[in-house]
Amino acid sequence: MILPGGAAAEGPGWHCDVASPASNETEEAMPQYDYKCESCKRKFTVKLSIIEHEEQDRKHKIKCPKCTSTEVRHLIESVFVTTSKKS
Numbered sequence: 001m002i003l004p005g006g007a008a009a010e011g012p013g014w015h016c017d018v019a020s021p022a023s024n025e026t027e028e029a030m031p032q033y034d035y036k037c038e039s040c041k042r043k044f045t046v047k048l049s050i051i052e053h054e055e056q057d058r059k060h061k062i063k064c065p066k067c068t069s070t071e072v073r074h075l076i077e078s079v080f081v082t083t084s085k086k087s
């Protein structure tokens with residue numbers, strides 16, 4: 001993905017402060033996790049499957065896309081859910 005200013009984001013599913021349109025249903029359904037870097041104070045969002053997120057969060061592999069620090073804090077934000085069919 002491309003970050004503001006044209007810089008490439010590192011790692012699969014990374015995006016920072018910009019919304020990117022989903023290319024398919026699988027990508028659209030993936031959860032987004034919000035973080036704040038304790039080093040540079042930047043907020044960023046990571047789009048990963050639940051299993052990938054649990055593994056990377058537990059092993060402290062989530063890195064700030066700006067300064068690459070692993071000193072990040074998971075932010076608990078409001079949840080937005082979209083369904084494809086009315087029930």
